[in-house]
Amino acid sequence: MSNERAEFSKRLAAAMLAQGHEPRPGVLVTQFNLRFPGTSVVFQTASRWLNGKGIPEQDKLVVLADWLKESPDFLRFGDRAVHGKRGARQVKEEAPTYDDQKVFDIYRALPAAQQKVVCDVILALAAPPSRRSTSIKRRAGA
Structure with a gap:
């Protein structure tokens, strides 16, 4: 298991817990498929994400981040996204909130x-x- 995948899975599980969801594939697949407009993911895919064997593609990562109230960059890259790998200035645009x-x-x-x-x-x-x-x-x- 690559370190990058393992770190992603830890951030994903922590974000799920922070939002009151058990970090289990069944929970993840259900909640993700409710929000993703494309082809549904299967249980095995969610399991791979949570077990450090895979990282979702960007379109799926954006949906996960929105659901879990995290930035896609943070979920994907962790603190490297916050600080920038080369110290680049990070600009975060606040998304408008709507009821x-x-x-x-x-x-x-x-x-x-x-x-x-x-x-x-x-x-x-x-x-x-x-x-x-x-x-x-x-x-x-x-």
Whole structure:
């Protein structure tokens, strides 16, 4: 087991405990799959993450970090991310916080046509950058 993977698994387990979750693969796979919009991960994948045998890809790491209220860089790299490997200045942008339920309630109160616009915007923002530029060009008539 590589030291990097082992350290990641320790940070992941500690972050789960800090948020009141047992650091077990069953808990991790359930909570992760509730939040990840892509293909679900299986029990064995969560087990590998917690047992120091694997590190998730960046898109999955971002979801884990958001759920566990940590930065993806800290989960992945630990203190190296905070201090910077070469002493580089770290800039952390504070993410805005929203009352998700309130936003959802407002969305549900919108007329169907406006709900469609909101969905189109969200889907456009969630698309990979290469697809975003293609759809923008199509809409602009290019």
